Amino acid sequence: MIALRIDPTRPEPLFQQLVDGVKDGVARGRLAAGDRLPSVRDLAKELVINPNTIAKAYRVLEAEGVTYSRRGAGTFIARRRVVMTSEERERRFREALEPLLADAANQGMSEQELRRTFDEALQRFRFSHEVIDE
Amino acid sequence: MIALRIDPTRPEPLFQQLVDGVKDGVARGRLAAGDRLPSVRDLAKELVINPNTIAKAYRVLEAEGVTYSRRGAGTFIARRRVVMTSEERERRFREALEPLLADAANQGMSEQELRRTFDEALQRFRFSHEVIDE
Amino acid sequence: MIALRIDPTRPEPLFQQLVDGVKDGVARGRLAAGDRLPSVRDLAKELVINPNTIAKAYRVLEAEGVTYSRRGAGTFIARRRVVMTSEERERRFREALEPLLADAANQGMSEQELRRTFDEALQRFRFSHEVIDE
Amino acid sequence: MIALRIDPTRPEPLFQQLVDGVKDGVARGRLAAGDRLPSVRDLAKELVINPNTIAKAYRVLEAEGVTYSRRGAGTFIARRRVVMTSEERERRFREALEPLLADAANQGMSEQELRRTFDEALQRFRFSHEVIDE
DNA sequence: GTGGTCTAGACCACA
DNA sequence: GTGGTCTAGACCACG
Numbered sequence: 033m034i035a036l037r038i039d040p041t042r043p044e045p046l047f048q049q050l051v052d053g054v055k056d057g058v059a060r061g062r063l064a065a066g067d068r069l070p071s072v073r074d075l076a077k078e079l080v081i082n083p084n085t086i087a088k089a090y091r092v093l094e095a096e097g098v099t100y101s102r103r104g105a106g107t108f109i110a111r112r113r114v115v116m117t118s119e120e121r122e123r124r125f126r127e128a129l130e131p132l133l134a135d136a137a138n139q140g141m142s143e144q145e146l147r148r149t150f151d152e153a154l155q156r157f158r159f160s161h162e163v164i165d166e
Numbered sequence: 167m168i169a170l171r172i173d174p175t176r177p178e179p180l181f182q183q184l185v186d187g188v189k190d191g192v193a194r195g196r197l198a199a200g201d202r203l204p205s206v207r208d209l210a211k212e213l214v215i216n217p218n219t220i221a222k223a224y225r226v227l228e229a230e231g232v233t234y235s236r237r238g239a240g241t242f243i244a245r246r247r248v249v250m251t252s253e254e255r256e257r258r259f260r261e262a263l264e265p266l267l268a269d270a271a272n273q274g275m276s277e278q279e280l281r282r283t284f285d286e287a288l289q290r291f292r293f294s295h296e297v298i299d300e
Numbered sequence: 301m302i303a304l305r306i307d308p309t310r311p312e313p314l315f316q317q318l319v320d321g322v323k324d325g326v327a328r329g330r331l332a333a334g335d336r337l338p339s340v341r342d343l344a345k346e347l348v349i350n351p352n353t354i355a356k357a358y359r360v361l362e363a364e365g366v367t368y369s370r371r372g373a374g375t376f377i378a379r380r381r382v383v384m385t386s387e388e389r390e391r392r393f394r395e396a397l398e399p400l401l402a403d404a405a406n407q408g409m410s411e412q413e414l415r416r417t418f419d420e421a422l423q424r425f426r427f428s429h430e431v432i433d434e
Numbered sequence: 435m436i437a438l439r440i441d442p443t444r445p446e447p448l449f450q451q452l453v454d455g456v457k458d459g460v461a462r463g464r465l466a467a468g469d470r471l472p473s474v475r476d477l478a479k480e481l482v483i484n485p486n487t488i489a490k491a492y493r494v495l496e497a498e499g500v501t502y503s504r505r506g507a508g509t510f511i512a513r514r515r516v517v518m519t520s521e522e523r524e525r526r527f528r529e530a531l532e533p534l535l536a537d538a539a540n541q542g543m544s545e546q547e548l549r550r551t552f553d554e555a556l557q558r559f560r561f562s563h564e565v566i567d568e
Numbered sequence: 569g570t571g572g573t574c575t576a577g578a579c580c581a582c583a
Numbered sequence: 584g585t586g587g588t589c590t591a592g593a594c595c596a597c598g
Contacts, residue, residue, distance in 0.1 A: 059267065153260055153267055157267050234443045239442070241586075364540075409527065
């Protein structure tokens with residue numbers, strides 16, 4: 033079971049932090065296809081937040097295809113499905129990345145500093161090595 | 167003069183789009199220290215939005231040190247000043263980057279694909295090469 | 301709960317008086333990390349000013365890292381975080397201090413008088429004694 | 435003759451920077467009673483700013499008793515006149531100082547750091563050593 | 569009910 | 584004419 037954490041002092045909405053946490057768990061290999069997420073009620077009790085917030089996070093995850101739910105059984109991690117073309121996902125990544133780079137540049141970060149930070153972050157995720165066809 | 171654009175159909179608030187646009191212009195070298203931004207009223211007229219929205223964007227930019235503004239004179243691009251510690255700015259960059267990487271990994275992007283996209287994006291910005299002296 | 305007061309006859313903008321009041325409360329220890337500020341609407345009603353003015357003060361406080369706010373929850377005092385270099389914060393303090401000293405000197409204050417007043421004021425605030433770890 | 439400098443990138447209004455500059459000159463001993471300030475026109479030309487801005491600064495200085503002007507002759511530094519009681523000037527200094535200390539404390543400055551910066555700044559001004567009676 | 573965004577419009581300070 | 588402050592009020596996102 034994955035330890036989902038939330039930090040109420042961060043600007044991101046709580047439900048978003050949960051969504052990101054699950055995606056992060058999948059991307060780092062801590063969560064695999066078929067793994068069951070805690071029930072809405074249990075997680076709400078554990079994190080001491082409103083169950084509606086958990087429910088919303090699970091709804092978003094399911095809408096994005098990260099999880100699927102079976103009535104009465106719970107919410108599970110879905111098998112990774114590649115739905116975007118490589119152009120599309122590169123474009124999305126680049127568009128999300130650019131404001132970050134602009135900020136970094138304006139705060140005086142050097143190219144070297146950025147590359148190093150990027151490389152370090154990269155090492156902690158699990159990327160596909162070949163085309164996924166399933 | 168830079169062409170600031172907004173897209174009211176995007177989820178980002180209008181003022182945020184303006185903030186990002188200016189930061190991007192600075193980070194890419196299209197805007198340099200001392201350059202004058204359009205007046206609040208002119209830009210409001212041009213973009214057909216409320217002047218307060220422009221004013222808010224300019225206020226945020228000033229608070230972040232990207233611009234400075236003077237009553238009676240206008241709003242100008244500030245000289246780049248380093249105010250954050252390198253640890254702080256690296257932390258911020260890393261924390262903003264991680265969800266992007268998680269998403270990318272979940273979409274099946276390979277490490278190589280990510281590196282290439284990152285490198286390409288990097289080339290379009292201007293980073294500091296040495297200590298910035300004011 | 302802290303008693304935030306404003307004086308519309310003073311030259312400082314209302315939102316600035318609120319910002320200063322909260323910072324003062326934190327620096328004196330009357331407000332601690334996690335404490336909740338009054339809601340925008342409640343405080344607006346109490347002080348009989350426009351809610352937007354309160355919202356602006358809260359926004360400034362958040363931008364400076366003094367508070368954090370979450371929709372649906374409220375505005376809270378943040379844990380103190382060091383983001384500026386010591387050079388930067390010393391420079392800011394010195395630049396703000398100098399005009400005060402010039403005025404004091406021109407009013408005929410003695411060095412002794414200034415030192416005593418400074419020392420007395422200093423005692424009422426809470427300063428960091430060691431590295432702040434988050 | 436004193437070198438009055440202005441920095442348009444600073445948030446303080448230009449006329450205020452001029453006022454502060456003259457007060458600073460007096461407090462540091464670079465300007466003495468009877469010294470003549472540049473004419474409005476000359477200074478405006480030298481600093482490349484609007485003569486009205488200079489005129490306003492001189493008006494404020496005269497209103498505060500720092501300078502006096504003689505028709506056709508120019509503006510001169512006045513002899514220092516103590517008009518406030520020691521309680522009054524201490525109160526003013528303290529009230530102006532407190533927000534600075536609050537900010538410093540919130541940015542994690544230590545008491546030692548503050549004292550040192552204060553002491554350093556103090557050394558550059560000329561304070562009265564005895565009661566001024568003239 | 570909480571804060572956030574945006575519009576509309578008045579008035580002030582600065583250059 | 585420039586930006587800054589404040590009011591008034593609508594609508595949205597979050598919990």
